[in-house]
Amino acid sequence: MPNISSNKVNYPFYICGKVVKGYGRGSKQLGCPTANIESDVVDSIELSNGIYYGFAQLQIRESEIKPDIDYVNFTQFKNVKVSPIYMMCCSLGTNPYFNNKTKSLEVHILNQFDYDFYDCFLRVAICGFIRCEKNFNSLQELIDAIHSDIELTKQQLQDKDKWRSVVENGFFVRTY
Template structure:
């Protein structure tokens, strides 16, 4: 799979590709169904399959409120990593800027999709919007295709266990800590990644050493504060862990942190190592305890629960 950043990087031989368009935040089950449809359609047409997406997220321009920041389910790097496991031929990242955002729907189709990408066929989800103020709808692509010489196919809504598979639904579930239900809609566990950094040493003092995580991308969505059973990947090895997201209420701290106690592993020096955290299920809220000893007893109980629960999972 090839990755192109900007229209100038797109080779001539990728003209006449079968293309899908969108933000694809989360690359969930519905997104992956569209991707597979593009791959199959391109093979049948002896053409290339390509996903065209946007960076940064268009909502940064459509809604710039600091009180409602754009939080990503998948970063650009994660999108590439996830799509490498498919038979997709290419990803094209278009830079989101004011010029692009202010194009009318027809200008976008004519100037970008037809004149510069030279699409042969476009496949999008039923809820796809494009052009200034999202004026263009998926069905408009069919009429524009007749005018400019490409075909368009609209994919119907996809549900999983009677739940609509949409990025907004997944984002809402994560904000409520419902990581297990979110995983069902995504098709895999929700994950975050970062680097292990030095912390305050609270965990070690409590005989529960933790890896403190500095998240790679500050725009990445973090699930609701609380205690989670997780799987972690460090230096190519996988472990189960207990993740705390919160502000360490018992110690009256205020900075939001992400830390993981790795189960059944001795306290080893992991500083500087990369870590990927998969969220399996939420155990409880972050609580404020009257004493440090009470906190320690709760952590022991949490560990017992997790050691039982991991019997249900494979690393």
């Protein structure tokens, strides 16, 4: 069971922003690739720092489509390629283990991608709180916590009927 957030938030909390380069640690050091959202959007998020779960969808404009990439499962919608709606967990905050100075939103989409999507847009619906961000005694302890967060995300989001109103309310482009 996730910790109760001190946020007085009515979930879901919706965010849309451009994917930008982050610190480069997600895939390389942590084995958990993330999509980092542009700082202007992060600065406007009125949630406490912590780890959250929810859903995400990528939107790639025609001008950002890379010809050498096969966007498997993406659907053409007007002038945009749209991904399916995926489960995600995300970290909002300064990542105390790495002692970051600026707040970031790092979204881990629960799907395997063989390419990056910098400059694409990511739509995120935060549906619940997992835990506060905290420091860890070791990199392995942080990695273990991330894996636990991912498992909790899967558990919380497995009931598709429970979350139907979130994924079908018009925020995401339905691809089915």
